[in-house]
Amino acid sequence: xxxxxxxxxxxxxxxxxxxxxxxxxxxxxxxxxxxxxxxxxxxxxxxxxxxxxxxxxxxxxxxxxxxxxxxxxxxxxxxxxxxxxxxxxxxxxxxxxxxxxxxxxxxxxxxxxxxxxxxxxxxxxxxxxxxxxxxxxxxxxxxxxxxxxxxxxxxxxxxxxxxxxxxxxx
Numbered sequence: 001x002x003x004x005x006x007x008x009x010x011x012x013x014x015x016x017x018x019x020x021x022x023x024x025x026x027x028x029x030x031x032x033x034x035x036x037x038x039x040x041x042x043x044x045x046x047x048x049x050x051x052x053x054x055x056x057x058x059x060x061x062x063x064x065x066x067x068x069x070x071x072x073x074x075x076x077x078x079x080x081x082x083x084x085x086x087x088x089x090x091x092x093x094x095x096x097x098x099x100x101x102x103x104x105x106x107x108x109x110x111x112x113x114x115x116x117x118x119x120x121x122x123x124x125x126x127x128x129x130x131x132x133x134x135x136x137x138x139x140x141x142x143x144x145x146x147x148x149x150x151x152x153x154x155x156x157x158x159x160x161x162x163x164x165x166x167x168x169x170x
Contacts, residue, residue, distance in 0.1 A: 088140040091117050091166045103132040116145070117164045126151075126158045133162075141167045 021029065089095065093112045096119065100107055105128055109120040121129065126149070136142045146163040 088166070091115070091140065091142065091164070093117075099132065099136060103128050103135075105129060105132060115166045115168075117142075117162075117166075119162050119164070121158075121160045121162075123152065123154075123157050124160060126156050129158065129160060136164075143167060 018026065091112055093110050096110050096112065096117055097107060100121075105121060105124050107119045108122050109118075111118045129149075133144060137144075142164050144162060145165045148161040150159045152158060
């Protein structure tokens with residue numbers, strides 16, 4: 001059987017059913033079908049749209065607060081980026097020695113050639129040395145290329161030989 005035949009038979013059986021009903025039954029069946037159709041239309045289309053709109057209206061203030069927070073964080077990040085040193089001063093023997101003295105350290109030997117600095121420290125405080133390295137890494141874009149650190153018998157005391165390199169900022 002083809003689809004047209006099946007549809008035609010279904011139509012004929014419905015027409016026979018419909019003709020077998022009196023006018024009052026036809027009216028009740030039509031009203032019942034309309035109520036069922038409206039109920040399905042509401043359940044499938046209107047109710048999900050209304051409940052979704054209500055949920056979005058409830059979530060909107062929270063989402064706006066999150067957007068404002070993200071924008072504030074983006075402005076803060078942009079401000080931090082613009083505050084970074086663009087071109088740090090080139091390393092020199094005097095600047096390294098001055099920064100070491102400021103941290104309470106004294107180098108036995110400091111040699112600077114271009115972007116590379118070699119220094120030796122004896123009996124230096126390990127905590128002060130690490131703090132100084134962290135500070136110059138952030139402020140002057142200096143990184144440790146090579147480090148030889150030997151602990152001494154006295155706590156927090158080390159002998160250190162360091163090779164440092166200053167990176168060019170882009």
